[in-house]
Amino acid sequence: MDEAENITNISIIVIDREENTRNIIKNYLSEIEGFDFSSETFSEFYDFELGCDYAINSQNAIVLIDISENPEKALKVIKTIKEQKKDIAIIALSNKASTDTIIKAMRAGAKEFITKPIIKTDFLEIIKNLRKEMKNTEQKDSCKIISTFSNKGGIGKTSIAVNLAVELAELSKEKVALIDLNLQLGDVSTFLDMTPNFSMDYIASNIHNFDETELLKTLTRYKNTSLYVIADPLNIAKSKEITSDQIKLLINILKKSFSYIVIDIGTNIDSKTVMALDMSDLILLIAIVNLPAIRSTQRCIELFKRLGYSKDKIKLVLNRYIENEDIKATDIEEVVKQKVYWKIPNNYLTMMSAINKGVPVNQINRDSNLAQNYMEFASKISDYLITKQLEKDYDLN
Ligand SMILES: Nc1ncnc2c1ncn2[C@@H]1O[C@H](COP(=O)(O)OP(=O)(O)OP(=O)(O)O)[C@@H](O)[C@H]1O
Ligand SMILES: [Mg+2]
Incomplete structure (x- = not known):
């Protein structure tokens, strides 16, 4: 299966107040062969500050963060993570997909944007591509x-x-x-x-x-x-x-x-x-x-x-x-x-x-x-x- 990309050595951090979204993400990740949900590979946070601290101290991580409920706070968290850890890839999640929202998220430091409800194939594709990019340290086109x-x-x-x-x-x-x-x-x-x-x-x-x-x-x-x-x-x-x-x-x-x-x-x-x-x-x-x-x-x-x-x-x-x-x-x-x-x-x-x-x-x-x-x-x-x-x-x- 195409989704069975080996992503075992990255960690996924989800910061979202909605339990439902966190569960959906877990469900999608479970389709990836070899993804084991150990404490090193997966963490979920209800609280933004806790999630932010955890992300700053992690290695090789992809952070998914909801920006719809409290955009100001979420964008600040994205900025803080990006300032302290350049190599973390951040995906902003939102139930609004306006250009303005996307630009704000990207400007804060998000690398990708996913609209809620999250579609499985899109999600897995983005994770797969980010993984490839993270392996290949060259940041194409971002400069x-x-x-x-x-x-x-x-x-x-x-x-x-x-x-x-x-x-x-x-x-x-x-x-x-x-x-x-x-x-x-x-x-x-x-x-x-x-x-x-x-x-x-x-x-x-x-x-x-x-x-x-x-x-x-x-x-x-x-x-x-x-x-x-x-x-x-x-x-x-x-x-x-x-x-x-x-x-x-x-x-x-x-x-x-x-x-x-x-x-x-x-x-x-x-x-x-x-x-x-x-x-x-x-x-x-x-x-x-x-x-x-x-x-x-x-x-x-x-x-x-x-x-x-x-x-x-x-x-x-x-x-x-x-x-x-x-x-x-x-x-x-x-x-x-x-x-x-x-x-x-x-x-x-x-x-x-x-x-x-x-x-x-x-x-x-x-x-x-x-x-x-x-x-x-x-x-x-x-x-x-x-x-x-x-x-x-x-x-x-
Ligand atoms: N917005 C501005 N208002 C008033 N004066 C300005 C403004 N911008 C630049 N200047 C003046 O124009 C002069 C030339 O500016 P600058 O050295 O940036 O131009 P330049 O095109 O780089 O010149 P050069 O071709 O010599 O490299 C400077 O003395 C500067 O004070
Ligand atoms: Mg000059």
Whole structure:
């Protein structure tokens, strides 16, 4: 029988107030050959706190948790488990299957979502697939790459990459890598006032010998957060030695243990930056509202078309936006034939103060329109990427 997948060395933890659901799950699991319901392989909890503590202290577990009765508490439990134990796979159970509920569960850290009443074949299929994935530690597709690009200088690419990466780390509490691909004179580390342990040239030239753990040791963690930075080379001459194959390998290794990779691509178009653009799930094309910038944006969009990128992958972001200017967002949309995805307000004082102090804008003033905007932007991007992944996984189109 197909369900007779050997899953004896994983434990299943069910946290659900409904005895009926716990029994149904037990019943389904009993169909799996070799599943023995010993205390190591199966535990059930009525109480969320007890279930959470138990999950945090277990190994190689799949946690099924009901999020319909007390969503706030359940989502908090999911977050806590995920923060403390990355390798636990969480399945959210709910009698509501709205996109909003699914997104909330996924954002908290659930890997799968099952609607109640639980259908046996779906349940066994999910358990089987999770098991396979857990065996094969590579987390396929779960890492998302976001890059900032414009073929014009001084438009806000670095400010956006840096502040977005900070907010994504804060929002998700998951590992975020920020790569400075301005290989000649990048300024990501200046924006965050960091002295990197190793810069891109060292990492790139050794990348063939690194696995995830060794690579992680060369990255520089930003303060006490889950953000890790790869800075540009100190020596400009060294940047010429970096190859696009090295960048590709670097990104592929990072994908195994990071949830997001944010790349400040810069203005240059060469084999390395095209490689990074190719690998990106989202390209934030940064523009400001003036005629030369609009023309450059148009050229970028044409270039992306030639590179074969789908319209979906390119998001037009207006930086330093002022309402009621002569040129409106709609005028730009008409010229470049692309909707504006996001507008970042013009706030020179907050931005300059952040750059001069070498901190993200949220540390200058969390209530400023700029800090609030970056927070909402990170949340919008994360929701968008999760929704896209769900559509892909569940074939929702
Ligand atoms: N939202 C904003 N409001 C006001 N000023 C801003 C805003 N965002 C960025 N700036 C200003 O724009 C300038 C350029 O920003 P940034 O360095 O991020 O651009 P860039 O596109 O990365 O530039 P480069 O091409 O040199 O790498 C900075 O001096 C910054 O203060
Ligand atoms: Mg820059």
